[in-house]
Amino acid sequence: MLLRAGGFFLQHLVLSVVLILLTGCASMGDLGISNFVDLLSNKDEVEINEEEIAALKALPQIPILWQLGLNKSEIAVFSPIYENGAVYAADAKGQLVRLDPATGKENWQVETEHKLSGGVGAGHGMILIGTFKGEVLAFDEMGNERWKARVTSEVLSPPQVDSGVVIARSGDGRIFGLDAADGKRKWVYQGPTPALTMRNFTSVLIYRGAVFAGLAGGKLIAMNLVNGNVGWEATVSQPRGVTELERMTDIAGLPVIDDQQVCAVAYNGRIACFEIADGNQIWARDASSNVGLTMDNNNVYVSEDRGAVVAYDKRSGAMMWKQAKLGSRKLSAPLVVRGALLAVGDAEGNVSLLRRHDGSLVARAATDGSAILSRPEYIPDGFVVQTSKGGIYAFAAQ
Template sequence: MSARRLTLLVAGAFCLGACSSLNPFSSSNTKIPALKPLTAVAKTAEVWRGRVGSAGRFVFQPAVFGDAVFAAAADGTVVKLQAGRNVWKSSVDMPISGGVGSNGRLVVVGSPKGDVLALDAESGKMKWRVSVNAEILAAPVVSDGMVVVRSADSRLFGLDPADGKRRWVYQRALPALSLRSSAGVVQEGNAVFAGFPGGKLVAVNAINGSLMWEGAVAVPRGATELERIADITSLPVLGSRAACAVAYQGRIACFDLANGSTLWARDMSSSRGLDQDGRHVFVTDEKGSVHALDLSTGSSAWKQDQLAGRGAGRPRVVREYVVVGDVEGYIHVLRKDDGSLVGRLRAESSPILADIQLSGGDVVVQTQDGSVYALGVQ
């Protein structure tokens, strides 16, 4: 057995054992805390519902473009939904492990064996297929000029959207142990932002794959390799002037979007992720509590700990609210200015592990059993 293979096995054992929060399917006897009665202020309602199929052991997030929603299942099914109606349903004839990415013209997914498959967004027909020779767990990013794919070994591939031809590869040295993650990349203009094992956030040129800047979100600390794991396992978020990211067993930090200089950083552990608006950064910590931090200074604005222990996911900002999903299939609505819980809806009991997506004033959710639905929050 190779040293590299051993490293991956050890990392997997660590995630399954010591880091049950990173593995929602682990056999944990921890009881999920009961929800307290709620006097709803925000109105929540199901707008539409569709279905794609089970995610299995993977995590799929739907892609929203205009009024179209694209979703994938582990068995190779890809669907296009509009208002919950199936516009088309295709099979790529192989398992899918990463997806979905779309720019409204292409729909791109990845396979456990490293195949990248692009479908026509109008018809669902296959346009091209290429291989990057590594498992794909994250949703690709699709723009008019480039398809960016992240492999499970944290390499970034820039592919031509016309035919899938490889244009560039970005890779960096990784620590001995790292966490298995479905976190992908975010693109803004000609810059691609990605978090890496070891706590680094990088900006990469989307045209040629060259490094534009890097910032240290977290610095690995501890006496053992396990203690020194400080990986960014969620998407960075971008605002008008700041790029922010958070690391497991590390810190949350914001950087100047143009040059990568550190604006502020503070200790906080999260594998779930974060969001921001013009005033605050919202983050779900490792225990499941949701925080609002001042975007300029990092100081605490509020903390909501009633969701602790419920496997709360990445928070998303919807107008004056913050919405968060959990492992029992609930969507929780928090008031953005003070963190108070003002709404709740449970469309079904399947876990919500994928990032909630936004579609106008609605939120789009894909559950692990394969339901895809839109919720209105007012």
């Protein structure tokens, strides 16, 4: 359901929802993903004219490699992951599957008997998913359960693993370091939490023994993977405005990194890049995204919350191009794919390919008409997406 901004009804609805949230009578989950994101988008809905619609329909079709169906998700956001020659995917009813990335053939399926809320994470021989009861479930690559650990609330994002430590984020804003061998808690981080925050499906980035995490309130932190000690904290965006809704500026999406810098983007705030070693700011620009960004050797690419993909020079922050004719105001985070292309999904279940050097549209494909909320995922022959209805679609990137 789309809600138009600017009307008398929406203004009063937003106020009512905020009051409910602040008094603790409802959770973000009660509102649903798409409804809450629309409420946050306090901007006019982007109008697409007939010429633009015709241009989108005239684009070449992205070749589809294979597709299959899992169960739909009303609240949780799931993303397939490619790891060690296989694709792993999960759904809200508790299915975890391993697929052949070339054909989509199912190698095995596990009925976890849990209502899943986040996944899939993978690495170092482990497959990781989270539940609404605050459980982290760890499996091996053959689908055998290794352990189950409990954190303090629902696990909305894919847990990550490296160097013997599993990192899981809970819905109450905490970040947990768990022993990869048995799931026992090694450390926990909890920073200050604003009065009103977005329902965040974003995981963490692990790089060279450090954990980089975007927080509510516009902060980006770097922590030691082994003990959870904070190395530095940087401000991506400062809260602005009078009301709690106006001041909401949570970090959206996963940070991106190279050998010199780490970048993040905030809702209703800025995109900023920082030096890895000490968190000193390199550059920052005004921007707003509720899904995130990606990076290649030259640029940082952001899916903005009004339906545009914008490229910034990653060294200077200069805007290189903007593509705003994608036919939807709600996009997924973009993925860098081979052939100098970007792949991005949208709320209507479409996938678009853009040229990285100028943002021009190359090709497009439809899925099942339901939202693609997570970033497309790399596979050797292209990329794969998961829709809210549970559809898994693999496309060739040519």
